[in-house]
Amino acid sequence: MRRALAAGAACALAATVFSGAFGGYRSGQLSLFLVFAALAVSLDFVWGYTGILSLGQLLPFGIAAYTSAKIVSAAPSLGVPMLVAAAAVGAGVAAALGVAMLRRRPSAVVVGLLTLVLSLTLEQLAEQWRDVTGGFNGLTGVPRLGAFGAQLSDAAQDVVVSVLAIAAITAVGALVTRPIGAVLIGIRSNERRMEALGYKTVQIKIWAFTVGGALAGFAGALYVHRTSFVSPQIFGFSLATSMVLWTLVGGRGTIVGPVIGAMSINFASATLADVWLQYWTLATGLIFVAVVVVMPHGLVPSAQRLAGRPARRRQQPTLRPAATGVDALSGANAVDMVGDRAPSAAAPAIFEAHDVHKSFGFFRLLGGVTLTMESAELRCLIGPNGAGKSTLLDILSGQQGCQSGRVLVLGTEHTGRHAWEFARHGVSRKFQSPQLIDDLSVATNVAIAAWGTRSSPWRLIRRPWDTSVPQPALEILERTQLDRRLDMRAGDLSHGDKQWLEIAMAVAGDCRLLLLDEPTAGMTVAESLEAAALLREIHRSHRLPIVIVEHDMAFIRAVADRVTVLARGEVLADGTVAEVENDPDVQAIYAGVDS
Amino acid sequence: MDALTLELLNGLSLFATLAIVALGLGIVFGLMGIINLAHGEFVMIGAYVAYVAHAGGLSHWLSLPLAAVVLFVLGACIEVGLIRRIHRRPEVTILATFGLSICLRQAVELIFTKDFRGVPNPVPGATRAFGVLFPTYRYVLIGIAVVVVVVTLLAFTRSRFGLTVRAIVADRDLADASGVRTGIANFCAFGIGAATAGIAGALVAPLGAIEPQAGLAYLPGAFLVVIVGGFHRLWGVIAGALVVAAVQTGVIHFYDAVWAQIAALVLAVLMLQLRRVPVEGATT
Numbered sequence: 001m002r003r004a005l006a007a008g009a010a011c012a013l014a015a016t017v018f019s020g021a022f023g024g025y026r027s028g029q030l031s032l033f034l035v036f037a038a039l040a041v042s043l044d045f046v047w048g049y050t051g052i053l054s055l056g057q058l059l060p061f062g063i064a065a066y067t068s069a070k071i072v073s074a075a076p077s078l079g080v081p082m083l084v085a086a087a088a089v090g091a092g093v094a095a096a097l098g099v100a101m102l103r104r105r106p107s108a109v110v111v112g113l114l115t116l117v118l119s120l121t122l123e124q125l126a127e128q129w130r131d132v133t134g135g136f137n138g139l140t141g142v143p144r145l146g147a148f149g150a151q152l153s154d155a156a157q158d159v160v161v162s163v164l165a166i167a168a169i170t171a172v173g174a175l176v177t178r179p180i181g182a183v184l185i186g187i188r189s190n191e192r193r194m195e196a197l198g199y200k201t202v203q204i205k206i207w208a209f210t211v212g213g214a215l216a217g218f219a220g221a222l223y224v225h226r227t228s229f230v231s232p233q234i235f236g237f238s239l240a241t242s243m244v245l246w247t248l249v250g251g252r253g254t255i256v257g258p259v260i261g262a263m264s265i266n267f268a269s270a271t272l273a274d275v276w277l278q279y280w281t282l283a284t285g286l287i288f289v290a291v292v293v294v295m296p297h298g299l300v301p302s303a304q305r306l307a308g309r310p311a312r313r314r315q316q317p318t319l320r321p322a323a324t325g326v327d328a329l330s331g332a333n334a335v336d337m338v339g340d341r342a343p344s345a346a347a348p349a350i351f352e353a354h355d356v357h358k359s360f361g362f363f364r365l366l367g368g369v370t371l372t373m374e375s376a377e378l379r380c381l382i383g384p385n386g387a388g389k390s391t392l393l394d395i396l397s398g399q400q401g402c403q404s405g406r407v408l409v410l411g412t413e414h415t416g417r418h419a420w421e422f423a424r425h426g427v428s429r430k431f432q433s434p435q436l437i438d439d440l441s442v443a444t445n446v447a448i449a450a451w452g453t454r455s456s457p458w459r460l461i462r463r464p465w466d467t468s469v470p471q472p473a474l475e476i477l478e479r480t481q482l483d484r485r486l487d488m489r490a491g492d493l494s495h496g497d498k499q500w501l502e503i504a505m506a507v508a509g510d511c512r513l514l515l516l517d518e519p520t521a522g523m524t525v526a527e528s529l530e531a532a533a534l535l536r537e538i539h540r541s542h543r544l545p546i547v548i549v550e551h552d553m554a555f556i557r558a559v560a561d562r563v564t565v566l567a568r569g570e571v572l573a574d575g576t577v578a579e580v581e582n583d584p585d586v587q588a589i590y591a592g593v594d595s
Numbered sequence: 596m597d598a599l600t601l602e603l604l605n606g607l608s609l610f611a612t613l614a615i616v617a618l619g620l621g622i623v624f625g626l627m628g629i630i631n632l633a634h635g636e637f638v639m640i641g642a643y644v645a646y647v648a649h650a651g652g653l654s655h656w657l658s659l660p661l662a663a664v665v666l667f668v669l670g671a672c673i674e675v676g677l678i679r680r681i682h683r684r685p686e687v688t689i690l691a692t693f694g695l696s697i698c699l700r701q702a703v704e705l706i707f708t709k710d711f712r713g714v715p716n717p718v719p720g721a722t723r724a725f726g727v728l729f730p731t732y733r734y735v736l737i738g739i740a741v742v743v744v745v746v747t748l749l750a751f752t753r754s755r756f757g758l759t760v761r762a763i764v765a766d767r768d769l770a771d772a773s774g775v776r777t778g779i780a781n782f783c784a785f786g787i788g789a790a791t792a793g794i795a796g797a798l799v800a801p802l803g804a805i806e807p808q809a810g811l812a813y814l815p816g817a818f819l820v821v822i823v824g825g826f827h828r829l830w831g832v833i834a835g836a837l838v839v840a841a842v843q844t845g846v847i848h849f850y851d852a853v854w855a856q857i858a859a860l861v862l863a864v865l866m867l868q869l870r871r872v873p874v875e876g877a878t879t
Binding site for chain 1: 630632677680681685687689690691693694695696697698699700701702704705714749771811815818821822835852853856857860863864
């Protein structure tokens with residue numbers, strides 16, 4: 001954060017000196033291109049960080065520009081307050097669009113197309129609606145920025161616009177160094193994982209879209225003062241393509257990248273276009289295609305890699321053990337907390353699934369499964385492939401809904417709730433194939449898991465990077481020696497280490513029921529027995545209820561208090577390992593005899 | 596009554612244009628998962644083929660198959676040179692074809708300049724039918740467009756080639772492993788998508804000005820058709836074109852073309868709200 005602010009101050013100083021030294025024309029160009037850089041950064045925040053491919057970032061930009069032009073032309077003294085209002089206009093446009101569009105989780109493709117079509121439509125609307133927008137020629141003669149009844153000179157305005165654009169870029173740069181930056185990257189790379197950790201991903205995406213819109217709106221107001229006019233082309237295909245090009249060439253997911261991209265391409269255009277207009281436009285198209293195919297990460301990340309620096313050097317969280325007594329997992333406490341939520345005298349069951357049905361079309365996955373866990377135990381769920389084990393875990397953690405039946409977690413009705421609501425109620429989930437935030441470090445993955453159950457965007461901006469992590473998560477990191485590789489990129493870990501990191505993440509939150517889907521897949525016999533020992537130990541010392549889906553009988557014998565057998569979407573048997581193994585129905589299913 | 600008939604004919608004409616323009620887009624997305632933002636440029640180039648054919652003294656009717664061939668070759672080249680390197684990543688294809696559209700537009704501008712070109716109407720005049728006068732060429736356009744759309748869709752849904760292609764859509768890796776030549780299918784699907792755009796371009800050429808930016812005008816409408824009709828369903832193009840044309844014609848009747856576009860856009864957003872789309876990426 002401090003580095004970002006220092007860099008911003010240095011840039012602002014450099015821009016002022018540049019304007020003084022080169023004067024007039026060059027400083028005018030510089031200020032315009034810095035406004036474009038701010039626009040590119042707003043796209044980068046939404047797309048590079050959060051993963052929403054918005055080709056309609058010109059909507060908040062252009063609408064704020066038109067609004068500013070209208071109001072400032074009528075009342076020149078309102079120039080400065082209008083800059084703030086323009087950010088609010090941009091935020092409002094983006095928020096409305098985000099709510100209308102993002103709530104049903106459309107794919108990146110649909111978002112890209114819709115925003116692009118919307119922008120092109122607005123271009124036509126601006127051309128048609130002559131009374132308000134001035135039609136094809138737009139609004140001209142917008143006064144310069146002013147304060148206290150006096151207007152700035154052209155030269156002074158160039159400096160002010162440059163400095164304000166740099167300040168806005170710096171603010172976003174500082175924002176992404178906060179924990180929210182890591183969370184946005186998490187949502188970009190694995191939204192499902194983030195939701196299972198308790199993040200309201202849709203809400204956070206709409207928030208990020210709104211913040212991006214605010215920056216674009218602010219840039220729109222600066223633009224209109226700098227150029228003194230605005231026309232329908234502000235929504236057009238050409239600028240929409242250009243801003244994607246700047247961001248792409250400079251490098252998504254960095255703040256410096258889009259700034260460098262916007263500045264260099266614009267200066268090149270300004271210099272080359274005079275002599276070489278048509279070929280230069282063709283060249284930008286070729287550069288665009290070439291970058292996508294050859295250098296998809298863009299200049300800055302590629303240069304960093306060449307220079308041998310890790311592509312993402314981010315702030316690393318320090319993991320501290322949670323103070324004793326606050327440990328949500330310690331048995332007495334867990335029961336107490338449960339007691340608080342359910343006033344009935346008897347402690348409620350850990351989870352209850354009643355008559356759960358789930359099918360896709362004609363294919364029945366679960367046909368009326370009733371399963372409860374009365375007290376904290378270590379339960380294994382076994383059954384042949386297609387028995388519905390993973391589906392049952394999905395329903396117990398809110399990843400999927402069920403067609404009929406009820407799900408209660410720790411005494412609270414959870415039927416039909418979202419995955420993040422399950423997570424916030426203490427249900428943690430490890431998926432069958434490891435689901436990590438590959439781009440972030442081991443420590444950041446654990447920290448993100450620890451923040452998940454109590455997170456809102458604003459809180460994630462203010463909270464410190466230091467994170468207190470429950471004891472079991474630290475134990476797992478220590479036993480698997482992941483604690484020595486805390487700053488390693490999670491995606492670079494071996495398969496087994498990924499499995500352990502995900503289990504550590506699952507218990508790092510406010511975990512009161514742990515669901516593990518095939519935790520030992522890909523482990524050797526020795527490793528899986530060690531895993532069994534570690535899981536038993538965590539279960540016993542923290543009285544943590546655990547459900548494990550497994551195939552490996554050696555592991556199950558070593559770990560399970562009780563085993564439930566699923567077959568063809570129904571509960572076939574339930575009991576201790578020995579009881580289940582001697583059950584003739586179970587033997588028939590596993591031996592392939594038709595029962 | 597006559598006014599209503601005229602609106603219906605206008606709507607039908609809009610439907611036919613939308614359907615044939617969106618057809619290639621729908622094929623390429625439905626079968627290959629590729630969003631082709633350069634599709635409008637394919638249509639524009641098809642119109643230029645008609646212009647060149649006319650300048651060379653060819654009949655306008657010959658320019659339709661000619662445009663199909665030219666665009667098939669161009670599309671196939673683009674598939675081999677560019678799309679093949681980036682397919683299976685829809686977001687990347689959006690970006691690459693974004694750049695491609697600039698290249699195509701600019702290349703055409705370098706060859707033909709920005710001047711407006713035109714092709715004379717091969718069947719001038721109007722025909723009186725259902726009690727109203729309606730331009731004859733538009734009847735021809737509706738007929739040809741509907742035939743092209745239906746034949747293409749039948750080819751993809753009923754023929755052996757179509758079966759191969761749809762097998763690839765359903766499970767590319769399985770099709771690959773079963774010995775289906777997935778590379779060839781991509782090549783043909785992209786080429787045919789481009790060829791239908793070429794026919795569309797040549798077909799609409801006599802109706803408006805031909806210029807390098809002309810393709811952009813077709814993009815919003817075509818994408819709305821595909822969004823409304825639903826991805827991954829080829830016949831959705833027809834349903835989508837029908838709905839979009841109906842909404843736009845209705846709104847144009849009372850307001851104007853811009854509000855018609857906005858109405859179609861709102862419709863697309865509403866369709867999104869109705870349709871449940873799962874989160875991308877992670878699977879267990």
